[in-house]
Amino acid sequence: xxxxxxxxxxxxxxxxxxxxxxxxxxxxxxxxxxxxxxxxxxxxxxxxxxxxxxxxxxxxxxxxxxxxxxxxxxxxxxxxxxxxxxxxxxxxxxxxxxxxxxxxxxxxxxxxxxxxxxxxxxxxxxxxxxxx
Numbered sequence: 001x002x003x004x005x006x007x008x009x010x011x012x013x014x015x016x017x018x019x020x021x022x023x024x025x026x027x028x029x030x031x032x033x034x035x036x037x038x039x040x041x042x043x044x045x046x047x048x049x050x051x052x053x054x055x056x057x058x059x060x061x062x063x064x065x066x067x068x069x070x071x072x073x074x075x076x077x078x079x080x081x082x083x084x085x086x087x088x089x090x091x092x093x094x095x096x097x098x099x100x101x102x103x104x105x106x107x108x109x110x111x112x113x114x115x116x117x118x119x120x121x122x123x124x125x126x127x128x129x130x131x132x
Contacts, residue, residue, distance in 0.1 A: 010126030031112035045124035063087035064110040
């Protein structure tokens with residue numbers, strides 16, 4: 001497979017949001033829950049970035065997980081978990097999913113200690129040339 005990843009016109013922002021932890025009582029915050037990307041995806045090549053405010057003196061690197069699920073032809077309407085990718089904080093990660101299904105869903109699971117998290121997902125729109 002050959003991709004023209006350096007061409008900026010081959011990328012399109014798909015989704016971006018900032019999530020905030022809920023305050024339970026006093027200073028106790030509840031972890032940010034797993035967040036579903038609100039539409040199915042079909043692109044198998046994505047770039048994903050996660051950022052947060054790092055507390056002074058902390059050395060955080062882990063940015064959470066991106067979880068891929070696919071629909072099976074089973075009697076239940078629940079998607080089946082297929083794979084996950086570990087994200088690195090404040091870095092763009094290139095993700096190439098297998099071509100197992102025509103569409104899939106994604107969810108983001110931030111670390112439990114994050115008080116806020118901003119996730120941005122881009123899809124690759126350029127040619128996907130298969131080398132034989």
